[in-house]
Amino acid sequence: MTQGPRWQKPVGTLAILAMLGLWCVAVASLSPWVGRWPGLxxxxxxxxxxxxxxxxxxxxxxxxxxxxxxxK
Structure with a gap:
């Protein structure tokens, strides 16, 4: 018996994309300070x-x- 598509995969994918987007905004918000640092x-x-x-x-x-x- 095969199991159909599980709801966890689309929900998890959307959650990962949302978390990644928030992380990008958080890191990008530091750019005024980070932009003053040397390039390396x-x-x-x-x-x-x-x-x-x-x-x-x-x-x-x-x-x-x-x-x-x-x-777990």
Whole structure:
């Protein structure tokens, strides 16, 4: 017996997109200060901010919930 599409996947996808959008707005709102830094420091900051959102937001649990329906 196959299971049809689960509602967790579209809801989870929308939640991830919303969280990513909020994270981008938060990081971009720092641009007046970050823009004054040397270019290499800015590059490191934006790379770190791009990687950090994976740890700061519950991406692993969200993806697991989307796939299994459980948080843990």
């Amino acid at each position: 420091v800015q590059l490191v900051f934006y790379i770190a901010a791009g990687i950090a959102w994976l740890w700061l937001l519950p991406m692993r649990r969200m993806l697991r919930w989307m796939e299994t329906g459980r948080w």
